[in-house]
Amino acid sequence: MFLDEIADISLKTQTDLLRVLQEKEITRVGGNQTIKVDFRAVAATNKDLAMLVKEGTFRPDLYYRLNVFDIELPALRDRREDIPLLVDHFIKKYARSMNKRFISVSRSALDVLMNYTWPGNVRELENAIERAMVIGREPEIRPSDFPLQVGSPERPEGGLTLEEVERGHILRVLESCDWNQTRTAKLLEIDRVTLYNKIKKYGFQKGVPAGS
Numbered sequence: 001m002f003l004d005e006i007a008d009i010s011l012k013t014q015t016d017l018l019r020v021l022q023e024k025e026i027t028r029v030g031g032n033q034t035i036k037v038d039f040r041a042v043a044a045t046n047k048d049l050a051m052l053v054k055e056g057t058f059r060p061d062l063y064y065r066l067n068v069f070d071i072e073l074p075a076l077r078d079r080r081e082d083i084p085l086l087v088d089h090f091i092k093k094y095a096r097s098m099n100k101r102f103i104s105v106s107r108s109a110l111d112v113l114m115n116y117t118w119p120g121n122v123r124e125l126e127n128a129i130e131r132a133m134v135i136g137r138e139p140e141i142r143p144s145d146f147p148l149q150v151g152s153p154e155r156p157e158g159g160l161t162l163e164e165v166e167r168g169h170i171l172r173v174l175e176s177c178d179w180n181q182t183r184t185a186k187l188l189e190i191d192r193v194t195l196y197n198k199i200k201k202y203g204f205q206k207g208v209p210a211g212s
Helices: 011-023 049-055 060-066 080-098 107-115 121-135 162-176 181-188 192-202
Strands: 002-004 025-027 034-036 042-044
Touching: 011 025, 011 060, 049 060, 080 107, 080 121, 107 121, 121 162, 121 181, 162 181, 162 192, 181 192
Parallel strands: 002 042
Antiparallel strands: 025 034
C-alpha cells in the first residue's frame, strides 16, 4: 500500500488508517463483513510529521505506527551530483519510447540543469528532459530546448516580449506534437481549455504559417 502525501489526510481518515494498521482488518464500502488483510504500508510525504504531531494535526499513534523504518531522501537541489546520471537515464528512456536519436545533453544545457533549483524535484527534471526531446533537434539537447522556467532560450524567435516568447513557444510545442492538443497541454502543464484559448488568441491554424 502506497500513500502519497499522507500528511494531508484528515484526522478521521487517520483514525481509520490506524485501525487498519493495528487490526489488519477492513470492511468493504457498502459491506458489513470484516475481512482480514496482510500487507505492508509504505507512506511518503514532504511534510515534517513530527512537527505536525506537536501541532495536533497528525495523530501521534499513527505516526509511530508508520515510522518503523525511516528513509530520508534529500531534495534534488541538495544532491546535484545525481543530475547527470538522472539526465542520462531519462534521455535513454525517452529515446526508446519516442524512437528518437538523442544521445546526450550539451555542456551548456547541463550547466542550466545543474544551476536550477528544481522545486518539483526529480519529476520536474524528467518532465524537462521529455519536453526538450519533443521540441529539440537530434542528437543533442540544448538550453533553448528546456521549458521557460528551467532555462531561457538562447535567442527567442519572433521577438523578446513575454507575449512573443509565449507565442513562439506554444507554436513550437504544437508543431512538435503534430497539433495534438492533449499532449501539447500536458507538456506545457496547462489544461486544454487554456491551450484552446491561447490558440484562438494567437490565431494558430494547422498548416497555416503563423501571421498569415
